[in-house]
Amino acid sequence: GQQVMQIPQYQHVQEGEDFTTYCNSSTTLSNIQWYKQRPGGHPVFLIQLVKSGEVKKQKRLTFQFGEAKKNSSLHITATQTTDVGTYFCAVGSSNTGKLIFGQGTTLQVKP
């Protein structure tokens, strides 16, 4: 079945530094979603990308979908302690609509 590899697994940054997490697939993806899960919390939807080369921004967060639709990235500019959590990418099946989640990247921010 469809799988996505997400890297890195963990990232520790100093507050104010940038952060990027990557999601890669060996097959072409019809769409990709990104979720954030705070420690002890539940996943919260951030964004969905569907078009080749698509770039979307939400304040300090920039989301990209690769030209070949096989990879995606989430970049946070000037991290803050409120960015702490685990970021998951998820791929929706065009046949069933189910989501397959990546392994997640856990971000720690040192104040």
Add this chain to the structure above:
Amino acid sequence: EADIYQTPRYLVIGTGKKITLECSQTMGHDKMYWYQQDPGMELHLIHYSYGVNSTEKGDLSSESTVSRIRTEHFPLTLESARPSHTSQYLCASSESALVNEQYFGPGTRLTVT
């Protein structure tokens, strides 16, 4: 904020007990899902439903069962809990479009002793 609820939030129970984890949503969503997530790990789909009287097993094999008698309610049952069932169980729902954002409940942290 999404209106999806799970009870109980925390449950500690002995081996062999039957348990039901409740999940309700007030958004009128047709699609509902159950995920299992160990601490710091990815989410694994264990059950999903496309509507009333529709239930399917997910990608991760699970000894639990589900039912969907009403649109808003999607309970998960374990007939005989075991320590290997210790995990967090997350319920989610989404609209009827083929691929749409999922709204998650707060989760139930289950510990089986």
